[in-house]
Amino acid sequence: MHTERTIREIPFGAMGGVYAEDDIDAVMSVVQAAARPGGSFFPLPEETDFQNAFADHEGAARAIAVNSCGTALDLCMMALGVGPGDEVITTPLTFVCTATCAIARGARVVFADIDPATLCLDPHAVRQRITEKTKVILPVHFAGLAADCDGFDAIADETGIPIIYDAAHAVSTRYKDRPVGGRGKASCYSFQSNKNMTTLGEGGAVTTNDEEFAEIVRQKKTFGYVYGPELRVVTVGFNYRLTKVQCAVGLTQLAKIDEVIARRLEAFRHMQRMLEGVEEIIRPAGIEAGHGCHLYVVRLDTDKVTFDRAALLHVLKNKYKVGCAIHYPALWSWEVLAQLGYSERAADCPIAAKACRQVFSLPLFPHTTAEDCEYIAWAIKQSLVEAGK
Ligand SMILES: Cc1ncc(COP(=O)(O)O)c(C=O)c1O
Incomplete structure (x- = not known):
């Protein structure tokens, strides 16, 4: 068959969001303020404002901004104490870090099958793979379509096994007309360059309704710090922080x-x-x-x-x-x-x-x-x- 159209090039773009003057202004104002005498890049108050706005948008009580979805997943695995001898059930149809976050802790990944219509992890298939070693179930809202959150809630209610959602694709995803960020124990979002919103190329967040869990994740993302009259270090932690400039851009990205x-x-x-x-x-x-x-x-x-x-x-x-x-x-x-x-x-x-x-x-x-x-x-x-x- 002969082509009757002119060939054009449509690349698979590396930019998923929209960047405009508001994002550039946000960057400039943070940098200008930080450069003034007494200024700094310490992330407050942008971090707090962004976390509150993101939690609100995704229907969760708390959001903890981090530097990627990969680190968000790592933090959740660590906060739940995943380790050798444990099994983490997930889908075979996902990005590699959905599995390596568990493998990195010494756990074994157990695959369960997907729903052929939605391509998301199927709770019925997951049930067949649960053993006494199952520590976490890790569904993915694949491509932006919500996994069967009610099905996974039922499993969590019956077994007590926490559900951590990989929500890398799911900024603005809704399940039964509500955002998915408050479902399960926690959800891990990505703001990497090709995602629905992006914080200058990298970024992520953990959302949760569990205050205690949120506090462990917050501590671990920042060297285990607890702030007070004296700085305390209460757990093994890392530096997985999102920068002040990125948090400011997170706010402008979220606005649109x-x-x-x-x-x-x-x-x-x-x-x-x-x-x-x-x-x-x-x-x-x-x-x-x-x-x-x-x-x-x-x-x-x-x-x-x-x-x-x-x-x-x-x-x-x-x-x-x-x-x-x-x-x-x-x-x-x-x-x-x-x-x-x-x-x-x-x-x-x-x-x-x-x-x-x-x-x-x-x-x-x-x-x-x-x-x-x-x-x-x-x-x-x-x-x-x-x-x-
Ligand atoms: C399903 C899924 N999970 C996790 C990630 C990791 O996200 P990040 O690049 O923010 O670490 C990605 C990235 O593309 C992804 O597609």
């Missing part, structure tokens, strides 16, 4: 997050319409159900084609210049996990194993236009025909 999500949602909706009826492509679920619209992840329905995802993406990327990313290869396929004995066979999660071979993310961001969506959909249809030749 609803507008950013609305733009993302518009692009997601348009792409859903553009791909309607393309039977080789499985579109994402839950777009109208509080989806945070972080990643637009489609699946190549490998039961309906004679080629694999690599063949399709080869044409899509090289001929039609549409940048795609894979979120994610199955966790057991990373060398670090394979070397520790994790494997597809041992994990025994057939739904996730299949999904990990089918998924790819299209370049949808707040700046994506209807025209971009139309081009991407056209390029996918062309590539489906050509990959099969």
Whole structure:
């Protein structure tokens, strides 16, 4: 088939938020104030203001700002005392640090399967994997779609096992019309560059309704300090702080997050319409159900084609210049996990194993236009025909 459109380049962008004058002004005013005599980069009051605003936005009593979602997860594992002999149950379809946060503490990761519609960890599958060693359950709000929070609450109520959500994709995600940040024991957010909001490239937060847990996380993020008439160090801690400048930008990013999500949602909706009826492509679920619209992840329905995802993406990327990313290869396929004995066979999660071979993310961001969506959909249809030749 001959192409009837001009080839354009649509890269998979590294910037998920929107930066504007307000963010630049926030940076400048912090730097200018710090540079005056007596000034400093000590993070208050921006840190407190940002934490309060973020907790409020995500429906939690407390937020603790940290320098990444990876460190947020590490802190939660440490605060819960995860260690050798423990098992942490999670999904195979996630970024590597959802598992390595537990492995780093000496625990073993146990994989449970995902829901084939939402691609999130399935509470029914988790129940089959619980043992007396299960220390934590770690679901991911995959791509911005909420995991089954009620299902996980029921498990926590019955077993007492804490739920820590990986909410890296979930700034503004809603479950049953409420933000997800107050669910479970805690949630770990990311403000890294391609996320829904970003604090100058890196950043994260832990949200929780548990004051005692919040205090342990707060101490551990800052060398175990307890402030008072005398500074005390009460636990082993680290320096995982977000800087004053980043906290100030967190506030400006948060002020426009609803507008950013609305733009993302518009692009997601348009792409859903553009791909309607393309039977080789499985579109994402839950777009109208509080989806945070972080990643637009489609699946190549490998039961309906004679080629694999690599063949399709080869044409899509090289001929039609549409940048795609894979979120994610199955966790057991990373060398670090394979070397520790994790494997597809041992994990025994057939739904996730299949999904990990089918998924790819299209370049949808707040700046994506209807025209971009139309081009991407056209390029996918062309590539489906050509990959099969
Ligand atoms: C699901 C998931 N968890 C955790 C992280 C780690 O986030 P950060 O880069 O803020 O450490 C990411 C980053 O992309 C992610 O996608």
